[in-house]
Amino acid sequence: DIQMTQSPTTLSASVGDRVTITCRASQSISTSLAWYQQKPGKVPKLVIYKASSLESGVPSRFSGSGSGTEFTLTISDLQPDDFATYYCQQYNNYSPFTFGQGTKLEIK
Amino acid sequence: QVQLVQSGAEVKKPGASVKLSCKASGYMFTTYYIHWLRQAPGQGLEWVGIINPNGDGTSYTQSFQGRVSMSTDTSTGTVYMELSSLTSEDTAVYYCARGTVMLRTAFHIWGQGTLVTVSS
Numbered sequence: 001d002i003q004m005t006q007s008p009t010t011l012s013a014s015v016g017d018r019v020t021i022t023c024r025a026s027q028s029i030s031t032s033l034a035w036y037q038q039k040p041g042k043v044p045k046l047v048i049y050k051a052s053s054l055e056s057g058v059p060s061r062f063s064g065s066g067s068g069t070e071f072t073l074t075i076s077d078l079q080p081d082d083f084a085t086y087y088c089q090q091y092n093n094y095s096p097f098t099f100g101q102g103t104k105l106e107i108k
Numbered sequence: 109q110v111q112l113v114q115s116g117a118e119v120k121k122p123g124a125s126v127k128l129s130c131k132a133s134g135y136m137f138t139t140y141y142i143h144w145l146r147q148a149p150g151q152g153l154e155w156v157g158i159i160n161p162n163g164d165g166t167s168y169t170q171s172f173q174g175r176v177s178m179s180t181d182t183s184t185g186t187v188y189m190e191l192s193s194l195t196s197e198d199t200a201v202y203y204c205a206r207g208t209v210m211l212r213t214a215f216h217i218w219g220q221g222t223l224v225t226v227s228s
Contacts (some may be wrong), residue, residue, distance in 0.1 A: 034215070045216060087152060093212075094211055094212050097155040
């Protein structure tokens with residue numbers, strides 16, 4: 001199985017900040033990487049797919065980059081609605097698809 | 109619009125089985141794979157398996173092999189997941205999700221989730 005490792009586990013930031021979350025894959029996954037946002041008690045929401053493609057309806061302050069084994073999700077000008085847990089997911093190998101452990105973005 | 113609507117919450121005893129449903133609408137049902145995932149309380153996301161709604165096949169993650177079965181009813185546009193030999197560790201919210209027409213895909217559309225509680 002491909003292991004996905006996110007860092008940091010928890011990130012404290014303020015409204016208006018720019019933050020970056022990193023996701024590393026245990027082997028190359030090309031650009032088959034997605035990022036999801038999840039708020040407590042809610043369904044995960046796709047934010048970025050194919051490493052850098054913005055899902056329809058997602059604000060442009062979200063951006064993704066990377067290929068191979070290292071990826072980043074950047075949120076510029078943090079808004080109150082952005083505080084949530086973020087998960088990366090690889091879909092290069094479908095058996096199984098695997099997720100990172102999550103990064104909780106908290107208000108400082 | 110495209111949506112996946114899941115069945116309601118379930119409470120089961122250890123050793124029992126549960127069968128969840130996921131009804132698709134707003135698109136051609138047989139064109140898109142459906143995935144099942146789960147999330148235990150306070151934990152991350154775990155992929156359970158995938159089914160091709162046209163009946164071409166399924167694939168399950170190793171840890172569920174022998175306990176999980178996925179099926180479809182093309183007449184109603186519904187996908188089912190049955191999980192047997194339940195233990196307390198199966199207590200989780202179970203999601204169905206859909207991506208693009210490709211097998212390897214991100215999950216663009218999610219069901220609302222079904223809470224399964226396993227308790228004696």
